[in-house]
Amino acid sequence: MRPAEVLHSHIRAFNARDLDALMELFTPTAEWITGQSKIVGEQQLRDFFSEAFTGLLPALEVRTVLQAPGKVACEITERLTHNGQARVFGIAGFYAVADNQIAAAKIYREGTSDLA
Numbered sequence: 001m002r003p004a005e006v007l008h009s010h011i012r013a014f015n016a017r018d019l020d021a022l023m024e025l026f027t028p029t030a031e032w033i034t035g036q037s038k039i040v041g042e043q044q045l046r047d048f049f050s051e052a053f054t055g056l057l058p059a060l061e062v063r064t065v066l067q068a069p070g071k072v073a074c075e076i077t078e079r080l081t082h083n084g085q086a087r088v089f090g091i092a093g094f095y096a097v098a099d100n101q102i103a104a105a106k107i108y109r110e111g112t113s114d115l116a
Contacts, residue, residue: 003072003097004065010095010102011060011076017053019046027101034107056082060091070097078109 001009006025013021023046026032032039032048039048057080064075076091090110096103 001100003067003070003095006097006100006102007065007072007074007093007095008062011062014049015059017057019050019053022049025102027098027103030102031104032107033105034109056080058089071095072097 010022010025013025023042026042026045028042029040030042030045032045037048039045058078059080061077061079062074063077066073072093072095074093074095076093078089078091080087080089092108092110094106096105
């Protein structure tokens with residue numbers, strides 16, 4: 001699988017709220033870095049996404065993808081709707097891919113939501 005295909009599989013699993021499918025896309029020692037958080041390893045990732053799936057969840061849509069061997073960068077639109085109000089944010093994601101799995105990701109989210 002090309003790195004961009006791994007990214008698209010990740011987004012589909014997230015939008016489907018399919019924790020098992022999402023976890024299959026990470027290496028056992030994967031790192032997920034976002035904001036001030038650094039989550040490392042299968043159990044921490046499972047706990048992080050399991051907890052995330054219980055809150056207000058956005059729908060993600062990949063807008064732009066640039067890839068190189070073992071790497072993919074993307075622009076993602078995050079759309080969160082609560083009580084009829086929509087919030088839209090931009091996300092920049094940088095992924096390292098090894099053996100068709102995410103080995104590391106750095107996620108930069110634009111702005112914050114008072115709904116989350």
